[in-house]
Amino acid sequence: MTCQIPEPSRHATVAPVETSRYHGDSLAQMTTIGVGGPVAAVVNASSEAEIIDAVSTADAEGRPLLVVGGGSNILASDKPFDGVVVHDTRCEIETLMEDGCGGAEMRLSAGTPWDEAVVYAIEHGWMGVEALSGIPGSVGAAPVQNIGAYGQEVAETLAQVRTWDRRTNQIRTLFLSDLEFGYRDSILKRSIGEFGASPRWVVLSVTFHMRRATLSRPIGYSQLARTLGIELGERAPAADVRAAVLELRAAKGMLLNDADRDTYSLGSFFTNPVLSEEQAAQLPAQAPRFGVAKHDAVNQIGAAAPRIEGQVKTSAAWLIDHAGFSAGYNMPGPAALSTKHCLALTNRGGASGEDIADLARTIRDGVEEKFGVRLAPEPVLVGLEI
Structure with missing residues (x-):
């Protein structure tokens, strides 16, 4: 789906990339990971009024409801979804x-x-x-x-x-x-x-x-700064930042590509754990540690949020890798970690929702056994538990 930009471009940039695989009326055909069962009813809503009518009707009838946009954050069971899926088709x-x-x-x-x-x-x-x-x-x-x-x-x-x-x-x-x-x-x-x-x-x-602004906010992510060829804390043209981010995402299999099974995923499957300072101190010294943003204190548009005292965020990808689950783990099974990035669980072809969920449980339990940290899944679960 491509939107019509109502004003001419004033800044060189990379064109929009594809961000959805929606091509049918089963959850497997609505999600970027390509798993999920048939759906009892689908409403392709093209107006706000149609969305409200579909949602309120489903709720009044006591039917399960699932609102779908790009389908990039939904892990669904292969069992039939006996409810209503509302797909917002608007691009405004x-x-x-x-x-x-x-x-x-x-x-x-x-x-x-x-x-x-x-x-x-x-x-x-x-x-x-x-x-x-x-x-x-x-x-x-x-x-x-x-x-x-x-x-x-x-x-x-x-x-x-x-x-x-x-x-x-x-x-x-x-x-x-x-x-x-x-x-x-x-x-x-x-x-x-x-x-x-x-x-x-x-x-x-x-x-x-x-x-x-002609330049981005100061770059605070070291990998992005290196890709841009600048020092941490320096600024860059927003179009250059976009191009660098797309380069990084493509290298990690985080841009949709129908020919690349590494992109049949839900992106980063686990969130980065937020720990107390005491919990973080129990991790190996080389484990990454970051501040946690305090968003209720943001009062300047585009400014970085201040940090929450006493909380430390660590890298789920680092924990997964150092717990023995490296990129490509479980290959050649139908569900496996991406060969490019160990935080992405992928459908290699023919995987079921339960296959993905079982892999997620294996990784979660292995990380908890190794480091005492329980990873939390990021996707919305439909008919499944992890």
Whole structure:
């Protein structure tokens, strides 16, 4: 799916990349990992009203509900899904405001592919999401997970989310302070479970507050700085940052490519563990350690969030690798770790949802036995437990 950019490009950039494999009406055909069973009913909604009608009807009838955008964060059972899948087919981007003081706002429909949002921002000379280039999925999923990569998170530029509240049956706008963002977390994500596989608040559109700038925020991710050929903390043109991020993601099998089975995944399957300082001290000295962002304190658009005292984030990929699960683990089985990146669980062809879940359990348990740290899965689980 490609959006029409309503204004001509002013900045050279890399065109949007494909971020969805949606090609049919089973969950295997709706997800980037290619597993999952048939679906009882699918609604391909092309308007906000159609989304609200489909969601409210399913809820009123007591039917399970699953809202799907790019399908890049869903691990589903091969058993039939006896409910309603709502697929947001909209791809709408609108500039709400751009002033001479350096600020801008853009609003996007929830179904818009995320990478279209990144390209739109860069082509308009706006800074703040360039390091999030190439992340598969839709705009609507971005605030649910508080997506992040290479030193940026969506919470740093998000202004508000227009939602359908399934509890009150009303449209509700959630502002930054309402969303209770954390590392790969939000109030939206925490409502999954109580309301089934989709949140209480179904995202309809998202508004971002951007900053006009010729250069990115200071690069805080060492691998990205090396790829750009700059020192950590220096800035670079946003289009250059995007190109470097896409290069890094491609090398890790994190850009969709139908010819490459390493890309039949859900991206990073486990979140990086957030530990207390005491827990982190028990890890080997060489284990990576990072600060944890405090998003409720962000008050400057595009600025890095301050850190939470007493919390330390470590690398799930490092723990997995050093627990004996290197890239390609479980090959040639139908479910195996990517040959390029040990944090991605992949469908090598013919894998079932249970095959992927079983591999995830094996890795989680092995890491816990080795390091005493229990990894948490990032994808939404439909009909499966890990």
